[in-house]
Amino acid sequence: MRIGTVALVGAGPGDPGLMTVRGLELLRRAQVIVYDRLVDPRLLDEAPRARRIFAGKASGNHALPQEQINMLLITHARRGRRVVRLKGGDPFVFGRGGEEAEALAGARIPFEVVPGVSSAVAVPAYAGIPVTHRGVASSFTVVTGHGSASGRESSVDWARLARASDTLVVLMGVESLPRLARELIAHGRAATTPVALVRWGTTSAQETVTGTLRDIAARAARARLEPPVVIVIGDVVALRERLQWFDDNRALMEVAQ
Ligand SMILES: C[S@@+](CC[C@H](N)C(=O)[O-])C[C@H]1O[C@@H](n2cnc3c(N)ncnc32)[C@H](O)[C@@H]1O
Structure with a gap:
């Protein structure tokens, strides 16, 4: 089976209109979306057929531990899926996107980072x-x-x-x-x-x-x-x-x- 890909995509700070063109393009093609609490639900409607997985993260209340999020991304990519990891603001600004990228690199999963408009x-x-x-x-x-x-x-x-x-x-x-x-x-x-x-x-x-x-x-x-x-x-x-x-x-x- 062909290996899938993961895109770490910045969803912008709240207003869905502030998402980037590249981010939206990848979101619309996604088969699996792993998203955070601060992501506007209207963005998820851009990919109605994609599987949605909530990764949570309110302060002090992590719906999924980081290691589990990393494993989710790797597992779905290994199943050949196009995975979008949708994160509030920019993935590399206090978003732990760097840790996810390290995990993907370590597992030899092809990945892309789409910067977002940071809050x-x-x-x-x-x-x-x-x-x-x-x-x-x-x-x-x-x-x-x-x-x-x-x-x-x-x-x-x-x-x-x-x-x-x-x-x-x-x-x-x-x-x-x-x-x-x-x-x-x-x-x-x-x-x-x-x-x-x-x-x-x-x-x-x-x-x-x-x-x-x-x-x-x-x-x-x-x-x-x-x-x-x-x-x-x-x-x-x-x-x-x-x-x-x-x-x-x-x-x-x-x-x-
Ligand atoms: C875990 S950090 C993620 C930051 C994100 N990666 C970014 O670039 O905007 C979450 C914090 O970002 C800030 N934040 C994000 N979106 C916000 C919004 N729409 N209004 C106010 N603060 C926001 C708050 O300080 C919140 O506690």
Whole structure:
């Protein structure tokens, strides 16, 4: 039997229109789709006859362990199937796509990686926040907030990060926000630095809470903000006041209806 193939495909940040042309092409031809929690169900309808396997992954609640996901991809490919591993955002940005690619390479399964539009830049963009802006920010860093919640050692060096980059974009950070804000202030970032929290960005459920490093944790708690959230820290957040095109367009549409 001919060996199948696996494509690690980025589904984009939420809005199905942000999937790439190549990703959609592969999705429509897929026989097996292994997908994550943050993938919009409308994308799966592009391949009505494909077998769908939910791989899960809410924070702390992994529907399938990573090793099992790797084995699934390998097993279906060995059965000659065209497999699409559909992942939120970009497969190689905090998506464990690299581990899946390593497993496929190790098993000598032909694979392809289709980059996706990462929430790290798309979610700020939909909130009206350019991550860089002439005269305001000439660098940005994307980090994970995961693991720094409860005083546990995080692999993120907040002391170094506090001043290393103009804009900080934190994924998976809403649960550790109080500590994260404290650490950044303690290591020299101004307490008045603007911060935005964008939940379910690029979707019709998008909501944004803004504040400063000093008060953002309290504001997030009041708003009962839960994942998925992208945190943007830096002076670029102030641009949102003039550039929040997505929220403005939604408001106009509601008035028109
Ligand atoms: C496991 S990481 C995956 C990131 C993904 N590979 C990417 O490139 O966007 C999941 C985190 O991405 C962020 N995220 C993804 N989609 C989001 C969305 N539509 N709105 C807000 N945050 C999102 C959240 O921080 C969430 O906890």
